Amino acid sequence: MPQLDVTTFAPQIVWLVITFLAMYFIMAKVALPRIAQVLDERQTRIDDNLEKAAALKKEAEEAAAAYESSLAEARSKAQDEVKAVIDAANAEQAKKQDELAAKLNKELEAAEARIAEAKDKALANIKEVSGEVAKATVEKLSGVSVDDAAVEAAVANAMEQN
């Protein structure tokens, strides 16, 4: 078995030491730092981008919140304005209604006064006319001339009874 040939051990070990030391120095000084640098750069870049994305997301959320609050404000303002307009219109209407009612009441009173006057007038006419009719009727039936005062009293009496 060639592996057990002791005379080959020395050259193998010598060259193993030489090549492995070379390997170690190339890896430690050149190859590995290069790879580590690239991996580090990539990691920082990824972390950086994630941070940026988080910041942008926060900004977007803040903008959305501001929009919501301004929308709510505008809505409540609009509601207040609508309410003020409705109140004003209601007040106006109530005022007009009161005025109209007052006017109508006045006219009603005037009309009632006129009616009462006319009624009084008519009643007075009825007294006079009925007195004359009664005097004429009495004269025609009995031929007796009746005193005006008596007729008047009788009419007043009769009207009172009615």
Added chain:
Amino acid sequence: MSNNPLHQFTITEIVPVEIAGINASFTNSAVAMVATVAVVSIFLIMGMGGRSLVPGRWQSMAELSYSFVADMVRDNVGNEGRKYFPIIFSLFMFILFGNFLGLLPYSFTFTSHVAVTFTLAMAVFIGVTLIGIARHGLHFFTFFVPGGVPAVMLPLLVPIEIISYLSRPVSLSIRLFANMTAGHTMMKVFAAFIVPLGFLGGWAPFAVDVALTGFEFLVAFLQAYVFAVLTCIYLNDSIHLH
């Protein structure tokens, strides 16, 4: 070409060198090691050449191997393991690409030699032990005293713990060496049957070799992973004791 299935493991000197009485010849094993270092370096350095924010296929593979080992170290050792990451990464990639390149036809698998795997395992073992002593001083040796055990049992258990600790480099190196040697030997054994059995019978060992090749890729990855994970676990023991 020899039909001996073990012939593929033969070390041949390409450039004989001798320094201070030590044979430091450049062999076929050394060629494979140099090729491994070159391929890994090219793969990682060229792959990261673009340094793109959004990686392409090649850069993805380089980043994937980095995060694979980084996760392994973090899961098994924790944050203290961070400074040992380069050495564990080098170990993993060195063994992984050594195994993979060894699967190429006519190439040489340096991880199939116990001299190599035992040297790596001893380096891990000594390194991890020194880290433990440096961090905990003499307190490190309480590692061999299992907790919650009656004092009567300790004379039995402490030697067992010490033996199991000392056998770590042996199991670590034999596992890798045996897996690679066995796989390559088996492929060679079946391959040696293909041509002698001719067009009629040769298909069967050929099919087995195709399946074994796929299986060997799995083993190549798995053994590199096991070596690296065990290194992490030993390191964790040294840093956190129990």
